[in-house]
Structures are given as structure tokens and as C-alpha cells.
Amino acid sequence: MAQIIGIPKGTRDFNPDQMIKRNFLFDTIKTVFQQYGYLPIETPAMENLSTLMGKYGEEGDKLLFKVLNSGNYLSRVKPEMIQEESLGKITTQISEKGLRYDLTVPFARFVVQHRNDLSFPFKRYQIQPVWRADKPQKGRYREFFQCDVDVIGSHSLLNEVELVRMIDDVFKQLNIEIVIKLNNRKILSGIAQTIDKPEMITDLTTAIDKLDKIGLEKVYEELLQKGFSKENIDYLAPIIQLQGDNGQKLEALQGLIGHTTEGSLGVTELKTVFQHLSTLNIKAKIELDQSLARGLNYYTGAIIEVKALNVLIGSICGGGRYDDLTSIFGLDGMSGVGVSFGADRIYDVMEELELFPENVHHTTQVLLVNFGEEEVGHSLLLLEKIQQSGIRAELYPDSDKLKKQMKYADQKGIPLVLLVGEEEIKSGSYNLKHMKTGLQENITIEQLIKMINISL
Amino acid sequence: MAQIIGIPKGTRDFNPDQMIKRNFLFDTIKTVFQQYGYLPIETPAMENLSTLMGKYGEEGDKLLFKVLNSGNYLSRVKPEMIQEESLGKITTQISEKGLRYDLTVPFARFVVQHRNDLSFPFKRYQIQPVWRADKPQKGRYREFFQCDVDVIGSHSLLNEVELVRMIDDVFKQLNIEIVIKLNNRKILSGIAQTIDKPEMITDLTTAIDKLDKIGLEKVYEELLQKGFSKENIDYLAPIIQLQGDNGQKLEALQGLIGHTTEGSLGVTELKTVFQHLSTLNIKAKIELDQSLARGLNYYTGAIIEVKALNVLIGSICGGGRYDDLTSIFGLDGMSGVGVSFGADRIYDVMEELELFPENVHHTTQVLLVNFGEEEVGHSLLLLEKIQQSGIRAELYPDSDKLKKQMKYADQKGIPLVLLVGEEEIKSGSYNLKHMKTGLQENITIEQLIKMINISL
Numbered sequence: 001m002a003q004i005i006g007i008p009k010g011t012r013d014f015n016p017d018q019m020i021k022r023n024f025l026f027d028t029i030k031t032v033f034q035q036y037g038y039l040p041i042e043t044p045a046m047e048n049l050s051t052l053m054g055k056y057g058e059e060g061d062k063l064l065f066k067v068l069n070s071g072n073y074l075s076r077v078k079p080e081m082i083q084e085e086s087l088g089k090i091t092t093q094i095s096e097k098g099l100r101y102d103l104t105v106p107f108a109r110f111v112v113q114h115r116n117d118l119s120f121p122f123k124r125y126q127i128q129p130v131w132r133a134d135k136p137q138k139g140r141y142r143e144f145f146q147c148d149v150d151v152i153g154s155h156s157l158l159n160e161v162e163l164v165r166m167i168d169d170v171f172k173q174l175n176i177e178i179v180i181k182l183n184n185r186k187i188l189s190g191i192a193q194t195i196d197k198p199e200m201i202t203d204l205t206t207a208i209d210k211l212d213k214i215g216l217e218k219v220y221e222e223l224l225q226k227g228f229s230k231e232n233i234d235y236l237a238p239i240i241q242l243q244g245d246n247g248q249k250l251e252a253l254q255g256l257i258g259h260t261t262e263g264s265l266g267v268t269e270l271k272t273v274f275q276h277l278s279t280l281n282i283k284a285k286i287e288l289d290q291s292l293a294r295g296l297n298y299y300t301g302a303i304i305e306v307k308a309l310n311v312l313i314g315s316i317c318g319g320g321r322y323d324d325l326t327s328i329f330g331l332d333g334m335s336g337v338g339v340s341f342g343a344d345r346i347y348d349v350m351e352e353l354e355l356f357p358e359n360v361h362h363t364t365q366v367l368l369v370n371f372g373e374e375e376v377g378h379s380l381l382l383l384e385k386i387q388q389s390g391i392r393a394e395l396y397p398d399s400d401k402l403k404k405q406m407k408y409a410d411q412k413g414i415p416l417v418l419l420v421g422e423e424e425i426k427s428g429s430y431n432l433k434h435m436k437t438g439l440q441e442n443i444t445i446e447q448l449i450k451m452i453n454i455s456l
Numbered sequence: 457m458a459q460i461i462g463i464p465k466g467t468r469d470f471n472p473d474q475m476i477k478r479n480f481l482f483d484t485i486k487t488v489f490q491q492y493g494y495l496p497i498e499t500p501a502m503e504n505l506s507t508l509m510g511k512y513g514e515e516g517d518k519l520l521f522k523v524l525n526s527g528n529y530l531s532r533v534k535p536e537m538i539q540e541e542s543l544g545k546i547t548t549q550i551s552e553k554g555l556r557y558d559l560t561v562p563f564a565r566f567v568v569q570h571r572n573d574l575s576f577p578f579k580r581y582q583i584q585p586v587w588r589a590d591k592p593q594k595g596r597y598r599e600f601f602q603c604d605v606d607v608i609g610s611h612s613l614l615n616e617v618e619l620v621r622m623i624d625d626v627f628k629q630l631n632i633e634i635v636i637k638l639n640n641r642k643i644l645s646g647i648a649q650t651i652d653k654p655e656m657i658t659d660l661t662t663a664i665d666k667l668d669k670i671g672l673e674k675v676y677e678e679l680l681q682k683g684f685s686k687e688n689i690d691y692l693a694p695i696i697q698l699q700g701d702n703g704q705k706l707e708a709l710q711g712l713i714g715h716t717t718e719g720s721l722g723v724t725e726l727k728t729v730f731q732h733l734s735t736l737n738i739k740a741k742i743e744l745d746q747s748l749a750r751g752l753n754y755y756t757g758a759i760i761e762v763k764a765l766n767v768l769i770g771s772i773c774g775g776g777r778y779d780d781l782t783s784i785f786g787l788d789g790m791s792g793v794g795v796s797f798g799a800d801r802i803y804d805v806m807e808e809l810e811l812f813p814e815n816v817h818h819t820t821q822v823l824l825v826n827f828g829e830e831e832v833g834h835s836l837l838l839l840e841k842i843q844q845s846g847i848r849a850e851l852y853p854d855s856d857k858l859k860k861q862m863k864y865a866d867q868k869g870i871p872l873v874l875l876v877g878e879e880e881i882k883s884g885s886y887n888l889k890h891m892k893t894g895l896q897e898n899i900t901i902e903q904l905i906k907m908i909n910i911s912l
Binding site for chain 1: 462470519522533534536539551565566573585589610618732735785818823832833843848850853854
């Protein structure tokens, strides 16, 4: 009896073709991380809800996948609670754990919990899936992978420089052309200060962050709606519309917001970062974007965002500096800075631009045809010899028709097929078929091994 | 305000040291899998409960971690239900998804769901965490990793031979001495048939499977308790206590159960597997164990179990053939055979026997000391040069005291520290400290790069 089968919406199976490409992507990223001295950690899929709740705002709390307590989870639920429909109250009674929503909060929890065993500055990377009960849509999943790289316990702007270099390296190696946008929270604070509305910084940045998407007019509309005056907007206009290269923009910002404490600090920090970067060999386009806010309130210094050129897709990497992250778990004074690579979006970019290298597939290099019981013992010995020389090889397990075995090789993308029949065994010279060209040749096992190992 | 922090019981954080060792373990296993033509897949952490429930027995259902539905999950729960305490009924109303309990059932679901896109025999491996609400204890976790390798869609016993070869290869490369125990469900059926109790095969195998743990007397006791007669036990005694090498055991089994249909088939299958293996270069000890059942009812042919020698720990790898796995999802006739490597236990064995190679750590190879703003620009250029030659290097981000920077290198296990001070910059010859010996030498960057690349 057939059953309707499937997987939860917003989740995915990855088949071998996708997995091999994904592994190529992750391996490239990991290798760069290691090159710069970052070390891997992993945290559990489930965290205590006390760790997660309240860290992502009210909306975030709703998007957490909550796990039912084991055993009689209802023991503390009274029927009246259902009548009152006090969902939140019941949830805390029946669920203590949730699936992680991102890697940042678990990392902060990890640092605080293990602070006595870590040496600071602690440079870590972490590549794991995260889960959000978001409405699934094209390119947005309920289970997706984040690749986070952070350094915690250092205020030095050299970390910002390093992150930009790593971003450049990763995308250089993946052959993706990018622009890296940089800003600093202190620039945004400075802007809010110049119009004497420091307390309205969130409304201000949320509005001007949308410049790319909705255009100047709509940004002004939103600002007015949020309670900024016409005068404010006149003052903001030249800041929002800042033009020129990064040096020119910095000069202009110095004039426009340099008189505020925060603004002046922000300009200085950005100048330092740009100055270091200018001496180094960076391929990516780097752009000061004074409207960049990334909506996240916990950034306190640098704000970083990466967009792919030549393709219509949102940001593929982003992050910044957060001075207070571990203070939510009671550990103050731990400044951190890091970025997160959006693996799923980067994958989509690479598929769209056909950037996965052809030889990324680590499939079987040679298939030995199975001619039946008589020949199979000999084939096994050949197989062992071939594999021991480091070649990926397999013997077709059943003595199916030759056509079926050839089709198997073809579908699996196996480039070479070796026919080990009665005659071949006698002569010690086997018939090798090149699947791409259809060419056949007679070859000894030693010649075959040599041929494959040379062509690597 | 400090908050009590921690992670759910039975789960773990992995620090860099553990991660690097775990990655070494997984990479070794993956490389062997690929060598034999197996390809990776991954499935979502959450599966529909309709996929999972009923597949692991009543006990298994209880151990599933169930995920609360999003939104107003209570909409279908009535207060009366709470009063009736109908836990199961309420659970189905408020939870539709669960965390995967193993990789076998998701794999069966995957095969059925994607059967039109797969070419059979389909050889796949899958390395992912699984979750069980088991009582945590030493060596048993609520989140742990399985490494499964299976071939589905082939009845050939060559697959069994291949699995034994792969097991041998994996543990040979990990330097773990093992014994591979082999049995066949048909041997167990044959035994049940010879005493005319085929319907009691589960009770029979459950009891004799415990031979190693509880000894002969207790096994007999359990059999009597389960309703087997004294006469049955007299007949079973020589079968249970079978001695000798594999050939002798097979001969004896032929005499004892060869007259039953199943018993005869079982002996023939085992003979074929042993015959092939005898011609190949296998390092592990291979042992026919006629009492091996692995408690799992879905095995229909081969049963495989691996134990590490020289260490007191349960099985570290096991599996077998299951002819009907995909039929639970409506697809018949798909015979599969595979094994699962218990990554966490293998890790423990390697730690206990100190088998992780010393050079497994891919930490930073050289640290550049930070002497302050004046020198840092020059250091960045050197760093870039060193990294571009493929060396893992980092510049300490802050101009902390030398002692602190040295301590950082020491704790992170960085073998070389380069001092880039004012004098050194002028001369182009830098002071290099070998952390292990304490030796110092003057060296140019070109010499440093050459030195590290040669020592690899």
C-alpha cells in the first residue's frame, strides 16, 4: 500500500550531485578560514529555550522551532489553560528546548560557558544548519546552512581588515565577482546625532537602509512618516546621497558628521580600515556605503555586506562588530567581529553563473563489468589492486545485461569501463571503454593504473 | 547579571581540538566510501512524524524528539483532552514533525521519493547527526552522529563482500584492530525451524544474542522462561556453543540446520561470502558468529558487527541486509545492505588507545607578533605573502605585551612565531622563534616560506 511520502515544507533532500557541489563550496570556505588561523567548533542543534528566547526580537521568538519535552509533557498543563488559550504560558510548560535560529547566539553562549578553556582572541568558524519557521519561498528555506567566522576578544581594526581579505579570498577562489560594502554603526550614530535625534537611530537606519530597494523619494516619505521633520531631511539629503570614491566620501562625511563624537570615531575607524586595505592585494570592489545598516541592532562598529555582481540576488555574506554580544549571557567586555557566508545563496549564484568546476565530481573513475560467477573472483582481485593504487573503482554487483551495466556507468558519470571477460582473463589484457568517446582499447591492469594516475 | 547557561542534557559542544579529530575521523571514512563508488546524500533534520512513527517499535516512538507546530498549535486541542490525559491524541494534534532517529528510515524515504531520478544499484553514504530522547549516560548521547553506507537495488552477495572490505579499510587506516562478526538471518531462521518453532525466532535470537554478555546458563534460563522446552535446548546446545574456525563452523551448521530450507540458504550465502573474502587481502579478523542477531527485526540476510580489540566498548559498526526496507513506504522488491559506523564510539576508542596522529591538527603554522601601529602595515604585507604561498598564518591583532602574544601561540599550538620589529623591518631579516625548542634564528621571508613548505 503506497503511502504519501514527503518532507516538511521548507526543507530539502540533497542528492549526490548537489552534495558534491555543496562540499566543494564548504571545503573552499573552510580552507580559507584555516589559512587565516580560524578553528572549527560545533554546537548542538537543540539549545535551551532560555538561551534562545528574547535574542531575536518578538518576531524571532515566533520563528523558533520548539521541541516537545519528553515523557508526560502535559503534567504541568491544566485544562483551564487551554480555555484561556494562553499559548505562551502553555508553551513554556511543555517545551524547554528549541532548534538553533542562527550560529551567533549559540557561539556567544559557547564563549561564555567555556571562557576558562579558551585562549583569546578566539578565532572560530562554524558551519552548521539553522532552522527558522519562516514562510518558505524561492531561496528561503526552513532549514539552511550558515558558515560563520568570528574573532572574539579583540578590539583591533586589523580583524576587520582580515575579514575583508578572507571574503575576497573566498569569492576569488569561487570565481564570483563581488562588491564588499562597508559601513560603521558609529557613522549611523553620528548621522542621528547631527540632526539631534540619537534616540531615533533605529527608525532612521531602517529607512535609509532601504535606499537601494525603494529609492530616494520613498525613503524620504518613510522618514516623514516616522516623525522626522522636513528640516531633518534637508540636512540628511547630502549624507544619504553621498557620491564619489571612498576617499571622497570619507572627506565629505568628516565635514558633515565629524563634529559629533560618534561620527568622528566612525570616520576614523573606516579610514584606518581603508588605509590598510589600500596597501593589500584585494580583487573585490570595496565600497563605503553610509546607508548600510543590515537591520541588526547588535552591531556597534563595522558593518559589512557582500553582493554578487552580474546576478539578481540579495546579499551573500554579511556581518559586523558587536561589542556586547556575550553580555546577554553575563560576560561583559568581549568585543567580537565576524561575518556569515550564506551557503545556500552562494550555491544558487554559482549554479546560475555556471561556476562549479567540471572536475568537482568525485565519482567512480572506473567500473568493472560483471560477467558472472566464473569471472567475478578474478574481477575482485583486479578491483582490489586498482583501489589500492588510490583509484576510485567499483565492480558492478550483479551479472546483469551488459547494456544495463553500461547505462549505470553512463548515469553515474563514470568515465571508464573495464570488461573482464573469459578471454580477457586468459590473456591478461582487458578491454577498456572510454565512455565519452566510445573508443575501446586493450590494456593491462598496470597500464590502466598508470593511465588514470597520470591523467589526474 | 549572570544567567545560568548550559546546553540540553545529552548534547555536546565540540571545541576545536575535538572538531579537528572528528574531522580526521569523518574524512578517513568518507575517503574510503568514495574509493568504493559510494556517493553522499543528506536529508533534513526534521521528518514528518508519519514517516518516523511506527518504524522503531513502541519504545522508539517514545524516544522521538517531536517538534511543536508553528503558530497556534493548540487550535485543535480541546480542554477535555487534557482532562482525559490522552497524551498520544494531543501529541498528534500539536506536533507533525520530529527529529530523525536514525539515517536508515530517512534513506528508505529518500529512495522511494526520488526513485525515478536514481540509478540502481544506488550506492550512497550519509554522515549526519541523529537524535534520541534516551536516558543520557557515559558514551550515550541524545545527539550523536551516524555514518551510514548502503547499496540498494542489488541482491548480489558481492555487496556484502564489499562492505567487509570497506570496514577493513576504514579501521586499517584508523589503526584500530578489529574483529568483524558475520551471521545471516537465514541461519537464525534455520535454527528456529530445526526445533519447529519458526514463529518464536525473535524470542530465540534475543536470548542467544546475549551469550557474550550473560553466559550460557543465563541464556538457557531465558529460553525456558520464554517457553522453549528442555528438549529444544538440548537440540540448540551444540548450535549455540559451536566451536572451530569459520570453515569448521560452516560444516557443522550444514549438518545441524542444512536440512531446513532457510538454514541451507543461510549456509550457502555465508560460504559464498567467506570464499570471496578468503582470496582477498583483509587485515581484520573475520568470525562467523551464529548467535549474532543485533536485535533488529528488519535484517533478512547478512548480519554484520564490528568490535574493537584491546578496549572494552560495545560494537563500533554494524548492519546487514534488509529486503523490505522501502516497502514500508510502498516500494517493494528493493533489497538493500549496509552498515553504520558509530562515529562517537570510534572517537572514544581512538582517544583511549591514543590513535589520533599527532599531525592531525591543522592549526596556524606561523604567528606574526604585533609590535604596534608603526610596524603593522609592514607585517600585513608579509602576512599576505606568507598566506599566498599556502601557509596558514596569522598576525596577532592587538599590540599586547610580547608575553601575552607568546602565550597565545603556545596555547593554540602554533609552532613558529615571527618577530617583525623596527630593526627587523629595516634589515629585511626577521627573528623566528621555534616554540618547541625555544631556538631563535634570523631569517628572510623567502627562507621562512621555503622552510615551512619543505617541512610539510
